[in-house]
Amino acid sequence: MIKILAIGDSHIPRRAKNIPIQICEVLEKSVLNGKFDYTFFTGDVVKAPRFMNYLKKITKNEVLAVIGNMDYYGGNRNAPIHQHIQISLETKENLIVGSTHGHQINPRGDQAQLETLAIDNIYNVLISGHTHKEEVVLTNIGVLLLNPGSVTGAWSFVASRNPSIIVLFLDEKTGEIDVSLHQYEIRSSELREKKYSFIFKNKTIQKY
Numbered sequence: 001m002i003k004i005l006a007i008g009d010s011h012i013p014r015r016a017k018n019i020p021i022q023i024c025e026v027l028e029k030s031v032l033n034g035k036f037d038y039t040f041f042t043g044d045v046v047k048a049p050r051f052m053n054y055l056k057k058i059t060k061n062e063v064l065a066v067i068g069n070m071d072y073y074g075g076n077r078n079a080p081i082h083q084h085i086q087i088s089l090e091t092k093e094n095l096i097v098g099s100t101h102g103h104q105i106n107p108r109g110d111q112a113q114l115e116t117l118a119i120d121n122i123y124n125v126l127i128s129g130h131t132h133k134e135e136v137v138l139t140n141i142g143v144l145l146l147n148p149g150s151v152t153g154a155w156s157f158v159a160s161r162n163p164s165i166i167v168l169f170l171d172e173k174t175g176e177i178d179v180s181l182h183q184y185e186i187r188s189s190e191l192r193e194k195k196y197s198f199i200f201k202n203k204t205i206q207k208y
Contacts, residue, residue, distance in 0.1 A: 002087060003034065004097065005059070006166040008042025008129040009150035010051065011070065016152035019051055020163045022184040022191050023151055027058060030167055035060040038085055042129025042148065043068025043101035045076040068129065069103040084123060090173045095200050098123035102130035102147075109158065111137055111145060118143045124205055125168075125177075132159035136166070136179055136196050142204025146179065153186065162186055175200040176208060 005027075010016060030036070039059040043066045045052060055063050064083035071077050084098035098121055105113045109131040118126040125144045133156075134149030149164035150156070164183040170176075177198040184191050199208040 002037045002170040002172060003030075004168040004170065005030070005036040005039040005055075006042070006099075006127045006146055006148040006168065007039065007055070007151050008101075008148060009044045009068070009132050009154055009156075010048050010152050011044055011046050011150070011154040012048040012051065012152065014046055014070070014073075015154040016150075019151055020153070020184055023163050023165060023182070026165065026182045026191070031058045036167075037061050038097075039063045040083065040097070040099040040127045041065035042099060042127060043076070043079070043103075044070045044129065044154075046070055046074035064099060066099050066101050068101040082121060084121070087170060087172065089175050089200070091175050091201075093175065093200065093203065095124050095170065095175070096122055097125040097127065099127040102128035105130070109133060109135075109147070111139065114145050115139045115141070115143050118145070124200060124203075127166075130156075132156040132161075134160060134162075134164040134166070134181055134183060136181055136194070138198065138205060138207060142206060144177070144179075144198060144205045148181075149183070153184075177205065 067079040132150035135147040148166040153163040197208040
């Protein structure tokens, strides 16, 4: 089983001072049974060296960060525009998980353009940010679009303002994909989790 963390848009210290303790608790609980194999950071870190070092500590292989439009003002300005990993399954298929910040998409968060970007880069799963609006979307042609939202609940034009992350589990034997969206709703002070199940089969992702 491969465990992947999708997280980003912290905007520290410009739009947020720190990571909410509720999200930190979710991360701590998530690694009780083992670290994340990979972490995808969707950009707009701005300047949060302690948090980025923490993500490295709870990630077994690699933290794959991409550059956000606000990172030119901070410490992530040398990150690439795209990152990806290829996972070989026992079904003899290869699943590619890619990421980008998403500031090249206009209007921001447009799913059709994100799908095209994924197809052009041969990504089966595309993790993006920029909108600060958490989303789990399976397109009609079998591309899975994930947006973990903002880990701090930072402001944007379409943001929910609720801190959130996504944890993805991939079964290398069967191609099954379980997605958990964790969100701390500030107004009600409740931590919520939404679960989604998919399967990668015949080079596409399908609902499971």
